Amino acid sequence: MxxxxxxxxxxxxxxxxxxxxxxxxxxxxxxxxxxxxxxxxxxxxxxxxxxxxxxxxxxxxxxxxxxxxxxxxxxxxxxxxxxxxxYVSGETLNTILNRHPRGLPQELIQQWFPALCRAVGYLHDHGIVHRDLKPGNIFLESGLLKVGDYGLSKSMSSSHRSAQTQSVGTVHYMAPEVASGNYNKSVDVYALGIILYEMLTGAPPFDGESAQEVMMKHLMALPDLTKVPSAFKPLLAKALAKDPNHRHAGAGELVKEVEAIYTNVAEALPAVPMQKQRPVGVAKEVPVLPRSNTPQPSVPIAMPVAAAAPADPAASDPLTAVPAMSFRDQVGELTSAMAKSALFAGITTTLWAALRLTDNTWGDVGMLFFLTLAICWAILIPTKFWAALKEDEWKRRLILTGCGALIGLLALWLEGWTPSVPGISEGGFSSLPQTSLGLAAGAGFVSYFGLTFGLLRWWKTTNRRRSSWFSFFPVIATGFWALVLLILYPNPEKPYGAAALVMSSMILQWVSPWQAPPPALPRRVRMRRA
Known part of the structure; x- marks a missing residue:
């Protein structure tokens, strides 16, 4: 340049x-x-x-x-x-959003968005409309948010059709009424809604191949609110209304609603611990990356920033806000994982049978396959719908214990136990495998699987925000408890239950979606005088 x-x-x-x-x-x-x-x-x-x-x-x-x-x-x-x-020696919100393609951590949104609204509200209180709010004009210096490039601001008392309306604003954040030149502070409210949407999801609600296409979407299309946490949906629907009269009256009203969400509905949002400050190191300049190919009419005043120090894994953002999934998407993801688990159960069962030194009957292999698949499904179904809920560990353990008890009954049936139903002759079950297993064996199966389900935090293996796509630690922990509790297993000479549990702990990680945690925020330091 x-x-x-x-x-x-x-x-x-x-x-x-x-x-x-x-x-x-x-x-x-x-x-x-x-x-x-x-x-x-x-x-x-x-x-x-x-x-x-x-x-x-x-x-x-x-x-x-x-x-x-x-x-x-x-x-x-x-x-x-x-x-x-x-002179602002920090980085732009635009740069930070580039590092968080799935949205910012809730702690940062809670800290930064109200500050942004207060700055814009101050302009409105002094009769000024910013007209070019966008992440590239919002700067962060040592955690303090500052709004810049408000030199294009327009007095609310000036003509609505002055020459100033030309080429003002960035199309991704431009309110529909800007195209006609008739607007007031509602254009800033609309831009604030777009920025909040982008902070929550990592991307603006409207995008396209050209500025004209994006502008048409602002005029005609509705934002996809299925990607944002449910607590924010009414607020964003109002802030992004096509009719300016249906939006918030100003930035002050908008910030009150946001603060109310964090005060009253905090349990609906991921709780993210605040990062500890890191020691200041040597600064290194890095460029500010553009977010789109759309030409920017105004000049950013972003300064070079300090490069990130080697990230401490424990200090990274483990609970960056993940866009809320619709029920339909959750069901689709669940059915996909269940189908994949059937495939992997078949593969692991076949490998287990091939590596066994003793002979295996088809009945043994079939029992292990169905038991492994049932364990995977019994864990996938409840844990899939826990992803967006506040964690209640004991309630989850209780639910999983019940699921384990049902798996115990299935294992009992697969081992050959048949129910005694009055009025039905034993010949009615002649096609089922027969055994002498009784109530004691049934209690053993139920206890074994109930305890292994309740003692282990299975939801951690299916959580998309787990530390890695696959880890041996859950497999080792599962194997440990599966062996320790074998004293309860009615048929310890054929520990198919333990084998099924260990294979399930691997399969659940393979079939569950995984989202890599974003890199830690860089240090912000003042650049040394040249």
């Missing part, structure tokens, strides 16, 4: 340029130092300078902790206007 000015030049009296950091349709942004040593961002305005300066002068005296401060407007020797503004 070629800039007009290079390191060491002084286009403005009192400021020395260190490097260029951004370029766009409205000009160029440089990192500079004042003669007194203060770090600032200098924005050289090109093109529609009158439009840019009109908005900047309206905002020069605004002061808010979540707004990038504008210090002054100056002209150089060529009469070109420059804006002196706060």
């Amino acid at each position: 070629k800039f007009t000015y290079s390191t060491g030049q002084r286009p403005l009296d009192g400021y020395t340029i260190k490097r260029g950091v951004g370029k766009g349709g409205f000009g160029e942004v440089y990192f500079a130092l004042s003669d007194g040593g203060k770090e600032v961002a200098l924005k050289l305005i090109r093109g529609q300078a009158d439009i840019e300066l009109r908005g900047i002068r309206q905002c020069l005296n605004l002061k808010h902790p979540n707004l990038v401060a504008l210090y002054d407007v100056k002209n150089d020797v060529h009469a070109e206007p420059w804006v002196v503004m706060e």
Whole structure:
């Protein structure tokens, strides 16, 4: 990227340029130092300078902790206007979203989105509409959110059809009414809704091959709210309404609803522990990545940021908010896992039979296959619908114990026990295998499988957010308890139950979807003076 000015030049009296950091349709942004040593961002305005300066002068005296401060407007020797503004040594929300393609951790949304709304609400309270809210204009410095590029802001009292309405806003965050030029602060509410949707899911609700296609979706299509947690669906449906009159009255109303969700419906959302601060290290510059191919009309003022230190696995984000799945998607995922488990049960049973040193009958192999498959299904069915619920370990263990008891009855039947039903002769069960197993054996099977189901946290093996796609630890733990509890097994000389449990602990991991945890957030440090 070629800039007009290079390191060491002084286009403005009192400021020395260190490097260029951004370029766009409205000009160029440089990192500079004042003669007194203060770090600032200098924005050289090109093109529609009158439009840019009109908005900047309206905002020069605004002061808010979540707004990038504008210090002054100056002209150089060529009469070109420059804006002196706060230097932000952090990264953009855009960059952070790129690291979290499935959405941000709830702790970050809870911290950052209200701050964003308060900054926008402050602009609204002073009669200003931002008009270009997007992740690329939102900066994070040492955990503090700041909104920038509000130089395009427009006074609510100015003409609705002024020339300022041209080429303003980024299409992915542009409200439907912007196309007609008739709008007010409702366009910011709409953009806030888009940003919240993207924070929750990792992607904006509308995308396409061209700006025109995306804009048509803003005008005609409804957002897919099945991807967001249920607590946010009514809020987003209102914020993203096509009719501005049906949206929230302002950013203040929106932030109240968001805070109410986290206060009153916290149990419906994943609980993410706050990350511990890491020690400051040496900074290394990395580029800011674009989120789309759509040209950006305004100039970002993002600064290079510190690269991430080697991630501590325990400090990574283990519970990044996963977009809520619809019931139909859950059923589809469940049936797919059940079908795959049948295939893997057949493969593992065949391998087990081939590796056995003693002879196996087809009855033994068939019993092991059906028992393994039944165990997989008995665990997959309940755990699939626990994914989005707050964890209640004892309730889960109780449910699994009941499932294990049913598996024990199935194992008893597979071993050859037949029920004694009054009025039906024994010949009615002549086609079933016969054995002398009695009530004691039945109690042994039920106890064995009930305890192995209840003692182990089987839902961890099917959780899509488990630490790795496959781990030997659950297999070893299952094998340990399966062997320890063999004293309860009625037929210890043929421990098919233990073999089925161990194979099931492997199969459940193979067939369950897995989502790799996102990388840890990088350290944010102030860059050393050049």
